[in-house]
Amino acid sequence: MRAAYAKAMGGEAPLDNLEVGELPRPEPGPGQALVRVEAASLNHHDLWTLRGQVGTPIIFPRILGCDGGGVVEAYGPDRPAGTPEPGTPVVLYPVIPCGHCEACLGPDESLCREFGMLSDKVDGTLGEYVVLPAASVLPRPAGLSAAEAASLGTTYLTAYRALFTRAGLRPGHSVLIQGASGGLSTAAIQLARAAGLRVYATSRDEAKRGRALEVGAHEALDTNGAGRAILGLTDGRGVDCVVDSVGEPTWRESLRAVRSGGSVVVPGATGGGNPPADLNRVFWRQLSIIGSSMGTRAEMVALLRMVEATGLKPLLDETFPLGETRAAMERMERGEHAGKIIVAVGAG
Numbered sequence: 001m002r003a004a005y006a007k008a009m010g011g012e013a014p015l016d017n018l019e020v021g022e023l024p025r026p027e028p029g030p031g032q033a034l035v036r037v038e039a040a041s042l043n044h045h046d047l048w049t050l051r052g053q054v055g056t057p058i059i060f061p062r063i064l065g066c067d068g069g070g071v072v073e074a075y076g077p078d079r080p081a082g083t084p085e086p087g088t089p090v091v092l093y094p095v096i097p098c099g100h101c102e103a104c105l106g107p108d109e110s111l112c113r114e115f116g117m118l119s120d121k122v123d124g125t126l127g128e129y130v131v132l133p134a135a136s137v138l139p140r141p142a143g144l145s146a147a148e149a150a151s152l153g154t155t156y157l158t159a160y161r162a163l164f165t166r167a168g169l170r171p172g173h174s175v176l177i178q179g180a181s182g183g184l185s186t187a188a189i190q191l192a193r194a195a196g197l198r199v200y201a202t203s204r205d206e207a208k209r210g211r212a213l214e215v216g217a218h219e220a221l222d223t224n225g226a227g228r229a230i231l232g233l234t235d236g237r238g239v240d241c242v243v244d245s246v247g248e249p250t251w252r253e254s255l256r257a258v259r260s261g262g263s264v265v266v267p268g269a270t271g272g273g274n275p276p277a278d279l280n281r282v283f284w285r286q287l288s289i290i291g292s293s294m295g296t297r298a299e300m301v302a303l304l305r306m307v308e309a310t311g312l313k314p315l316l317d318e319t320f321p322l323g324e325t326r327a328a329m330e331r332m333e334r335g336e337h338a339g340k341i342i343v344a345v346g347a348g
């Protein structure tokens with residue numbers, strides 16, 4: 001089968017580690033599903049793998065791609081009850097939990113001690129077929145294309161957990177989402193709006209602020225001075241929560257924008273991980289600083305139900321054929337995209 005894979009990692013030109021070619025079609029083992037992939041979406045995780053910036057040991061060749069949409073082809077022995085019939089359109093849960101640590105045996109496998117994803121622990125979705133735990137194969141919401149389904153995994157799941165599980169936001173709450181142009185921030189704006197929140201977003205760039213409004217923000221603010229602007233818009237109160245996945249460039253304004261007793265949830269730190277902590281403000285205003293990463297299978301199921309119930313459509317960027325995966329990665333690396341970059345994997 002054809003696949004886009006890493007043949008090595010690191011070095012001066014990490015994208016040279018990417019190759020598209022023929023690899024053996026995988027066979028599902030006990031408790032596993034074989035899925036025919038129709039579309040995959042790219043994540044920065046794919047670039048990190050090529051650069052050698054992942055914590056998991058990688059065995060080469062390793063097929064890239066954390067997220068995919070496709071059709072169940074077959075199951076290995078011991079198919080779990082309730083799994084979708086072969087031929088069913090599905091979405092793939094991207095986390096590969098170890099299945100036996102304290103976290104995996106409890107309610108929150110996203111805290112797994114041997115946490116890994118499709119494309120690092122096992123082969124990913126940028127191949128015509130992928131094998132994964134049968135429980136990770138979830139029926140695709142009605143009305144979603146394979147490309148839209150492939151966009152939901154990593155980015156939208158991370159945003160869902162940050163907003164609704166970790167920050168505990170409810171309809172009627174207000175949220176400021178920093179760095180409106182990133183994929184995670186776009187997902188957070190869409191989900192927060194669909195859930196009945198008052199949504200503020202920031203960007204330095206006017207065109208990107210316009211896009212934030214298009215995907216659902218009520219107000220889009222300049223990143224500089226966002227704290228003061230939020231106080232002006234909220235009668236001096238501040239927002240219930242700030243989603244800050246940027247870090248150093250935005251942290252100061254995030255702490256200014258949040259109300260006393262509110263929370264700042266951190267699902268990433270793309271702009272640097274060590275801003276001044278401003279602890280006086282944290283204790284005096286009784287702020288909660290909350291980390292968040294990926295999500296559980298149960299959260300993925302809830303996300304899919306939310307998408308189906310609200311009609312939310314993930315924002316898609318360009319689609320590339322599998323043979324042009326390198327061009328797709330280059331587009332992501334340049335940060336030119338708005339929404340998820342799609343690779344059409346299957347012949348269809």
Ligand SMILES: [Zn+2]
Binds near residue numbers: 099103
């Ligand atoms: Zn585990």
